[in-house]
Amino acid sequence: MNGALWIPILPPPVVDSRYQGLCLQCGRRIKGRSNLCSISCRLLRVHTGARRGMAQNLVEFAESVGQPIHQLDQLCGQCLRSFCGVSCPNHLVHPHPQGNHAAGPDIITIERLNGWLVIDQEQLPVEFGQDIHVMVGEDGRHMLPIKRLPAEHGDGHDGLVEPDWNLCARAGCNEMFNGNAVCCCMRCFHLL
Secondary structure (H helix, E strand, O other): OOOOOOOOOOOOOOOOOOOOEEOOOOOOEEOOOOOOOOHHHHHHHOOOOOOHHHHHHHHHHHHHHOOOOOOOOEEEOOOOOEEOOOOOOOHHHOOOOOOOOOOOOOEEEEEEEOOEEEEEHHHOOHHHHOOEOOEEOOOOOEEEEEEEOHHHOOOOOOOOOOOOOEEOOOOOOOOEEOOOOOEOOHHHHHHO
16 A cells, blocks of 8 residues: 555455465465565464564454454445445545545445445446446346456356357456456456
């Protein structure tokens, strides 16, 4: 974030399959220039150090609290920032820049569906969904994929390929889907 380096206290619950390195302690995928995925794994691997006691206290505290429960599940149509609806239920009462109103409702709900971040098609103007593959939720709502979650990003089609499926038009994307859409998600469409 903004050039700062962050070291997770506990191994991350979501593993990004695009990472090429492996943690020397637990074997999780990590960025190529790292050796260990977290302070917890470092403590298990390195047995000396001036701040070892402080690191042990951090890990013990983090284990007692557990993983963060806050997820960015709302998008503000005024300031165009995503936020956690649980931790900030009164987002609209915060000061917003004047005249910065996105097309659509004030708050857009972001959901998860089969490893994808999605938005109900009803929440966006019609032109946002053109040329993007539409997914159907369990409740029958038409959902527009924003992007696939990294931990669940496999070969792009989960090993299933049908003869009439299309490949996403963005170079480097291996997602395949049925239908006449050009791209698998809004992210790919934006990067075309």
